[in-house]
Amino acid sequence: xxxxxxxxxxxxxxxxxxxxxxxxxxxxxxxxxxxxxxxxxxxxxxxxxxxxxxxxxxxxxxxxxxxxxxxxxxxxxxxxxxxxxxxxxxxxxxxxxxxxxxxxxxxxxxxxxxxxxxxxxxxxxxxxxxxxxxxxxxxxxxxx
Numbered sequence: 555x556x557x558x559x560x561x562x563x564x565x566x567x568x569x570x571x572x573x574x575x576x577x578x579x580x581x582x583x584x585x586x587x588x589x590x591x592x593x594x595x596x597x598x599x600x601x602x603x604x605x606x607x608x609x610x611x612x613x614x615x616x617x618x619x620x621x622x623x624x625x626x627x628x629x630x631x632x633x634x635x636x637x638x639x640x641x642x643x644x645x646x647x648x649x650x651x652x653x654x655x656x657x658x659x660x661x662x663x664x665x666x667x668x669x670x671x672x673x674x675x676x677x678x679x680x681x682x683x684x685x686x687x688x689x690x691x692x693x694x695x696x697x698x
Contacts, residue, residue: 559626562665567621567668568633569663574619577611579604587669594675603673613650614639619659628667635659637677641686648688655685 560603565585572581586600595602610617617639625632637657657678664672683690 613645
């Protein structure tokens with residue numbers, strides 16, 4: 555593995571640990587490029603990322619993302635994660651259930667000049683809703 559690929563992998567792991575798990579939002583400025591594009595959240599930039607971090611922090615305050623696998627090549631890093639949390643706040647109109655969830659998440663990052671420049675994500679929303687024991691409808695499933 556080249557030094558740059560190893561560094562990219564390290565940056566992504568650091569981002570997941572600091573921003574998602576430790577909720578240290580100060581590290582965003584250091585780890586994300588100023589023109590960061592987020593293909594998973596709206597708006598498609600740092601503001602959208604901060605909005606989802608706030609929403610998840612309210613709905614699932616103990617949420618943690620465990621990295622299971624990482625694949626890195628050129629300027630891309632893909633991670634397979636487990637999202638574990640307890641549903642303690644309203645989420646997409648669903649009142650708190652107090653139920654624990656364990657959901658699959660896949661994220662891909664593109665890095666440029668030592669920072670994360672783009673992000674894509676696939677979150678098992680159907681699995682989450684099943685674990686929350688609520689029906690999955692198009693309205694709730696498609697919200698960002």
